[in-house]
Amino acid sequence: MRGHIRRRGNKYAVIIELPKDDKGKRQQQWYTAQTLPEAEKLLSKLLHEQDTGRYVKPSKLTLGTFLNDWIKNIGHTISPRTLEGYKTIARRIDKDLGYIPLVQLKPNQIQSYYNQLMSDTGRHDTKGSLSPLTVRHHHALLRRSLRDAVRWDIITRNPCDAIRPPRPQKKQINVMTESEVTAFLEAAKQTDYYALFYTLLYTGLRRSEILALRWLDIDLLYGQLQVNRSLHQLKDTSYVYRSTKTGKGRLVALTPTNIDVLQQHKQQQQANNLLLNKQSKESDLVFSHPDGSPVRPDTVTHVWARIANKLDITASRLHDARHTHATLLLKQGIHPRIVQERLGHSTISVTLDIYSHVTPHMQQLAAQRFDEAFNTRHNTPVKNDANDV
16 A cells, blocks of 8 residues: 555544665655545655655755755855855845745745845844845745756755745946046046046946956957956955856956056056065056055955045946946947957847847937948938947
């Protein structure tokens, strides 16, 4: 007999036979049902799972313990900063849901947890709610970890698949105008980060990428740089180098003015090294402290914000340099594929989605250029108003 039902007082026990253990000893698994129809339905379900190879023996493993073990297993596959973020989220999940046995975790429990995060006491200090985007980060971690739990035969299905996480509002992208870029860089000359900010605005690199650049990654003769790693500072203030966000390196062409700025920066760095009796090497960081140590990422961000706020520029985040670079290129009619390659996005759809605000201008520019090309071929004069571009 593969399974049977037994009445126990006012309830029913559903017993199924399991494969014998290593010593040949008989094994059974008991379940409880409130009514006979419920017991019959449960028995049929369990036997079907055994027949299809989807049956998983219930375990007392809790969600909190599982998440802790899961993070240890996948830690080497993600960046240190991402790992720190995962640990922070896992601690919060453990606080509210960690006691629940993994096999008993239900979609409604996870949904209630999300609702709690978005309530007035959702933050860890109970002062305010978490944003929908942050809650989606919690959902992403839970869904990914529980997907692995299914693959590892710990649970039969992922309860996160039955949940729709909150939809975050799309962030407003702030970009500089050409005149603001000029004013910003003029003000940046009074800081130690002029060459760094110039290169950010003229290449669209990420903060982590530009702080990891070495002189051996830059070819000033041919005017290009190679992005193949990133720099991250951990909470203990140590620094680690990782591969780029997409895991792929990329070449970024430099403008002539950017080459000049980097050349002057290199000469100044070499002069400083002579004063410190320090040998200049191609493996030296392009942007560093005088002793060659990495620049603290948050320091660069704060200096950028201070200059932008002083000039009353809305693009006050360091990441806005990246948005400015991409937006100005697209407005100039540069093909989105080229912009994608410069930014290092995984797909062109990512680029087009982020910079959808430029699409109307691109449409207008495309229409005018088509009109100019068509009428030029037919020798028809076309009014060319530069203010319309």
